[in-house]
Amino acid sequence: MDEKAEPAREQPTYTLAQYERAKQLIPGATQLLSKRAELFAPEQWPAYYTEAEGATVVDMDGNEYVDMSYMGIGSCVLGYGDEDIDTAARNAIDNGVMSTLNPPEEVELAETLVEMHDWADMVRFGRPGGEAVSIAVRLARAYSGDETVAFCGYHGWHDWYLAANLEAEENLEDHLLPGLDPKGVPQSLEGTSVPFHYNEIEELEQIISENDLGAIVMEPIRNEQPEPGFFERIREIADEQDAPLIIDEITAGFRENIGGYHQKLGIRPDVAVYGKALGNGYPISAVVGREHVMDQAQESFISSTFWTERIGPAVALATIEKYRSENVHKHLIEIGRSVREGWEGAAERHNIPLHTSGIDPLPHFSIEHNEGQAAKTLFVQEMLKQGYLTTDSLYASYAHTPEMITNYLDAVDTVFETIGTALNSGTVLQQLNGPVAHTKFERLN
Structure with missing residues (x-):
């Protein structure tokens, strides 16, 4: 093309x-x-593609068309059909995508991600990004023993997140889109997820005055830069509450640096979650964290067959390598x-x-x-x-x-x-x- x-x-x-x-x-x-x-x-956008290569569809x-919009909703940072990444995927296919045993690439990828985060010790993998954030929230709650999650930003479709709208239907309006009905989310989850706005530290202070936190979940950045002292106070609150700080890098990660935007800001979280850019269009997500939080996976059941397939970690390794070399x-x-x-x-x-x-x-x-x-x-x-x-x-x-x-x-x-x-x-x-x-x-x- x-x-x-x-x-x-x-x-x-x-x-x-x-x-x-x-x-x-x-x-x-x-x-x-x-x-x-x-x-x-509506009635004009060509919703389906037959071919995608580079930046054309x-x-x-x-x-x-030249794609000057979402590029696979932010997943294809290297472009569509990148030959280096597709070669890694083909090699994984040729060597067997799935077996009764585990792919060694996941160990290499875990080592790579731990090396990239001097505060981290361990990694678990998923495939979709929202799923990975849910893993992180489960681990944080397992560690802290408390249920309430204070969050800022967009973090997926799972029950823990949509539960915010059980209390007030407008709670998520400033974090994604209006109109998200939590229908199907158990009413018993009301009050377990509470939103606060970026740079509005007093809102988080109000939340902790009324709740014992199980976790703080937030994006490092989206529309505006953090005000001086904002993340420093976030880190203090996480420590005071003994509630893991989870930084969601699914959107921001690998855009302005090789790794997470939190590294550019000097934030030292307890967990960082990656998706989208990690696999250049192939499904792979990662939960990178400190041992005391990550080791809760040995206490709480977190397991899936397709988290063990080979293509995801193989292409993630190739993607990180290309980010570095280029x-x-x-x-x-x-x-x-x-x-x-x-x-x-x-x-x-x-x-x-x-x-x-x-x-x-x-x-x-x-x-x-x-x-x-x-x-x-x-x-x-x-x-x-x-x-x-x-x-x-x-x-x-x-x-x-x-x-x-x-x-x-x-x-x-x-x-x-x-x-x-x-x-x-x-x-x-x-x-x-x-x-x-x-x-x-x-x-x-």
Whole structure:
């Protein structure tokens, strides 16, 4: 596939038909909320691919796009179909993916991860990221003997996390999406998970005044930098409560450094959890931690057949090796910074009230206007016509080249001109070829 995609001229009829079929066969249409077409451009977003290579994707109708959006929801940091990583996977397949015995690669990967974290002693592996955070929470509660988890940020779909909405349905609104109904989560879990906001240390102080903590779970960063003293006090509270501090690196990890963003911030947690970038699209997650917490796995039953397959640890080793040899994080920072600056420049030229945030490799924007969500939908729609999968966020990839960024930002400038004119004339909705993108979790049919 070429570096620069040709504009998509055909309406993706097969792709859209497949999505309509999915709605009848798969509740919610997709396995992952973030891949719902309704979150991008309903009735227009090409939900299915037949081929992905580098930073390009081909849909079911043969339309080729440059992916300037989520790159496998942040999992393909090296790009789609990276030959070095795929070779590691093929070798694992050739040598047998599963047997009655264990793959030795998991020991090598554990050694590698412990060496990368001078505060850590042991590792357990999972496959999905949310599953790994649940493992970490179980271990922390087993160690502390207390149930209450104070958390900040997004940490998956499992009962321990959604239990926050049993007490108040808006508890998770600032941590992922509104509309997350905890239906099916046992009512007995009410009060066991309590949210606090990033940089709002007084909220955590209030939680500990009312509860004995079993764990503190948080992302090291997402939209803003920590204020001075924030994480120092977090660490003090964890020690005072004897509640393990769990840092969720599933999104931030391996973006601005080789390892976790907590290392860049100087945080010394009790547990760090990795996923997404660890396997470049192959399922592998890791729970890295101090012995006194990790050893609880010998007391609490935590076990799964498919945590012992070979491909995950084999590709994780290859991925870490490539991050190191190619200084991938430096490329991600440069790409993300260029895109952010490009968005801001185009918005200024075309009088769009744009706000950008996020770390350099994971920039995102919002259009600060009462028709901002419709304008975002128009952006996605018009960029599809230019041959790009894009949205209001970018997960920078090693496969993104400077030429791609130049071409992408040229297209952004053209589309932002259209959006600026539409916002000024109040015609954004009239220019949409489908509904406005969803902003919350909701039924599709």
